[in-house]
Amino acid sequence: MVDRVIFLDGLGKCFGRTIAVNGISMVIGERQIFGFLGANGAGKTTTIRMLCGLTRPTRGHGAIHGLDIWRDRFRVRSHFGYAPQRFSLYGDLTVLENLRFFGGACRVPKDRLRMRIEKLLSELDLAADRDTKAGSLFGGFKQLLSISCALIHEPSLLFLDEPTAGLDPVHRQYIWDLLYKLSRQGNTIFLTTHYMDEAERCTEIGFIQNGQLLAKGSPLALREGLPTKLLEVHVEEVMDGMQIFRGLPGVYGVELRRGRFRIQARDSEALLKGWLERWPYSNLRWLGYTWVEPEMEDVFMAYSQRYFADTGLENRRAQARGN
Numbered sequence: 001m002v003d004r005v006i007f008l009d010g011l012g013k014c015f016g017r018t019i020a021v022n023g024i025s026m027v028i029g030e031r032q033i034f035g036f037l038g039a040n041g042a043g044k045t046t047t048i049r050m051l052c053g054l055t056r057p058t059r060g061h062g063a064i065h066g067l068d069i070w071r072d073r074f075r076v077r078s079h080f081g082y083a084p085q086r087f088s089l090y091g092d093l094t095v096l097e098n099l100r101f102f103g104g105a106c107r108v109p110k111d112r113l114r115m116r117i118e119k120l121l122s123e124l125d126l127a128a129d130r131d132t133k134a135g136s137l138f139g140g141f142k143q144l145l146s147i148s149c150a151l152i153h154e155p156s157l158l159f160l161d162e163p164t165a166g167l168d169p170v171h172r173q174y175i176w177d178l179l180y181k182l183s184r185q186g187n188t189i190f191l192t193t194h195y196m197d198e199a200e201r202c203t204e205i206g207f208i209q210n211g212q213l214l215a216k217g218s219p220l221a222l223r224e225g226l227p228t229k230l231l232e233v234h235v236e237e238v239m240d241g242m243q244i245f246r247g248l249p250g251v252y253g254v255e256l257r258r259g260r261f262r263i264q265a266r267d268s269e270a271l272l273k274g275w276l277e278r279w280p281y282s283n284l285r286w287l288g289y290t291w292v293e294p295e296m297e298d299v300f301m302a303y304s305q306r307y308f309a310d311t312g313l314e315n316r317r318a319q320a321r322g323n
Contacts, residue, residue: 010060022211035202081150091135106153139166
């Protein structure tokens with residue numbers, strides 16, 4: 001049986017009358033790479049800050065390795081590393097000095113610290129910048145340094161808030177190779193991301209909107225959970241088609257993918273049948289259609305735009321949260 005690393009029961013946070021996080025309940029086990037997805041302002045960062053003991057929950061309960069995230073916050077901190085979205089290290093210290101400082105703050109033994117620093121400098125492509133002041137690093141390398149400092153004490157749990165933002169594809173792959181390695185070694189990763197290809201790489205995903213956890217499950221389970229077929233149509237002219245399709249009743253979302261319109265609708269089959277019987281748009285040239293398998297971006301749009309309220313996804317929320 002997989003041990004639970006994170007346990008949340010009705011966790012909530014209010015700022016005055018604003019509800020930032022609204023009663024999140026879920027369990028995350030060891031070796032998981034858990035992706036926390038949601039639009040800006042959905043409550044992702046606030047949830048991480050509560051888990052890290054940086055802000056007190058308004059209600060509910062949370063635990064990491066059985067320790068209360070607020071009451072035992074000083075004991076819990078030795079179990080996790082945290083790399084925030086915004087650069088928060090010491091800009092006037094070099095890369096090496098930052099690693100030494102955080103290693104000392106985490107009470108890493110000196111002999112072990114030297115080994116950890118050299119290993120992280122090598123694995124995260126920072127060796128050439130070891131004597132560069134952190135404030136002078138380019139954005140992507142600042143993020144690499146933040147992750148290195150979060151890993152310096154070899155935590156069993158790692159919180160990463162938008163860890164690959166600003167990184168080029170090569171360094172994004174560095175990060176993911178490292179996350180896979182950590183997971184194989186028994187670590188648990190909790191990360192936020194806006195890259196849908198990265199969401200596909202997670203073992204589990206949770207969707208949050210307006211502070212509520214809407215769904216939780218594997219990428220495959222969430223893709224298969226979409227209740228409507230996805231229709232792609234090929235027409236000309238593209239810009240005219242976008243305006244027309246988005247204004248149709250029963251159409252929830254229209255996106256342009258690889259030159260074709262991907263349509264999420266209440267009844268895509270009926271919509272297509274009507275078009276095949278009589279194409280009603282004289283200013284658009286019909287070039288064909290195809291049914292497509294949903295991608296993670298489709299799932300993200302379905303939840304973030306709340307398509308589920310009319311399609312039946314609402315009925316899956318309780319089941320998804322229990323996964």
